[in-house]
Amino acid sequence: MIPSCLGSFSQSLQYLSLAGNKLTGNIPQTYVKRNALHWIDFSSNKLYGQLPRALVNCRMLEFLDVRHNHFNDSFPFWLGSLPQLKVVSLRDNQFHGAIMCPLKYTFPQLRIIDLSQNGFSTKLTSEIIMCFKSMIISNKRQLDFKNVIFSKNMLIDIDLSSFSLSNKGVIMDYLGGQYLHHMVAIDLSSNKIYGEIPDFMGSLNSLVVLNLSNNMFTGSIPSSFGKLSSLEVLDLSLNSLSGNIPQQLTELTFLDFFNVFFNNLSGPIPENGQLSTFDNNSFEGNKDLCGIQLMKKCEDHPKPPLQKPDGDQDSESGSFFELYWMVILIGYGGGLVAGLALGNAFAVDVFRLLQKIF
Structure with a gap:
């Protein structure tokens, strides 16, 4: 178990990583005030229980990673009070219930949030998306991702952050810290989130990665996604989305990974822009969808x-x-x-x- 004295460390400690061990039990509830912690990584252990609310004492915290554990808790909205927090990964735990964000918990610096492979069951609303309003660029500035390298089946390197593909969609791995200043990502995949995708999500114009796969989304793909001018990864697979693929998605000139397989989409696949570069694996499982990428060609009426x-x-x-x-x-x-x-x-x-x- 993690010793209870963990929170009594020197106030000069900035980086705390206990990842990839066989630790069990709860995270200690005590963290000294005015500590200097910037990075906390408890990932890939056997920890359980709830996240300690005493983490709000870590006012300089930028990175929190507790993925691949057994935490059973509701959405820790209170983390939104941390003024420097940029990355939160809760992936592959037993977090559950609604995702909520009261007004005073605004996540002012949030750049990456990974809630995938949990039990969140909620309707995605504009109020929830407002939790991520730090991902809105107010001007026309474009982020520089010239160091992004892709292969046929894997996105290899994005500023020391990597992605791999699996039967659950895109999986994000954190291998370093420079992406804190560049990568902008939302991963809500493999939960029980339902309802329509709000048009308001198209306002998060600094997004580079958006993964909503393996949920219970219905309705159409918002045409406002065409405004996500920095988007490079869009995964909407394994939902119940219907209607056409919006023509506005052809305006996503940086899109390198696109997946809508196994939905209820229909009509022709837009032939212009980046969408024409993806093969049938991105579109299969939509019986009424047609296009040059599929065996089913579009016929004139x-x-x-x-x-x-x-x-x-x-x-x-x-x-x-x-x-x-x-x-x-x-x-x-x-x-x-x-x-x-x-x-x-x-x-x-x-x-x-x-x-x-x-």
């Missing part, structure tokens, strides 16, 4: 007949005239001249023929 096969031929629908008004206008010029000429030449014969019939 057949034109309606010029006349109804039966019934009153004088009651054509309004849509018929909307579709063919251009054709009518084009034929009008030449048809009018020919019709006047032929009508003048054969008018008497046509009149006699009609008298015989009727």
Whole structure:
């Protein structure tokens, strides 16, 4: 177990890592005030219980990682009072309930939050997204990610932070500290989050990674995602999203990983921009989706007949005239001249023929 005296360390200690051991039990509840801790890493142990609220004494804390443990707790919204906190990873625990963010807990410096592989069950609302408002760039400044390297099946290096792909989607691994100043990411994957994705999420325009996969999202993909101009990873797979893939996503010029497989999407895949560079693995499992990436090609809709096969031929629908008004206008010029000429030449014969019939 972690000794209870852990919180009585020297006030000069800045980096505390106990990751990758066989520690069990609770994290001690005592942390001295005015400590100098910037980095706390308890990941990959067998710790359980709740996160100690005494962590709010770590006013200089930038990084907190407790992933791969057995913590059973609600969303620790009180961490939002820490003025320097940039990274929170709760991945692969037993956190549960709603994600909430009271007004005074605003996460003012948050850059990365990883809540994946837990039991959070909540509707994603604009109020929750406001917890992450530090991810909004107020001006047109673009972040510099020239050091990003990708391979076919793995995103290898993003400022010492790495990503790998699995059957649960994109997995984010933290291998160093420089990404604290560059990477901006939200990972809510593998929970029980439901409802529609709010349009307001498109305002988080500094996002580089957005992973909402393996949840219970319904509704359509927000067209506001086209405003996420820095986005490089977007994973919406394993949900119940419907409707078309928005044309606005073609404006994401930095997008290097895109996944919507196994939803209920329909219609054509936009052919322009980065979306045309992804293969069928990104789109499979959507039976009504079509495009050059899939075996199912998009077919032109057949034109309606010029006349109804039966019934009153004088009651054509309004849509018929909307579709063919251009054709009518084009034929009008030449048809009018020919019709006047032929009508003048054969008018008497046509009149006699009609008298015989009727």
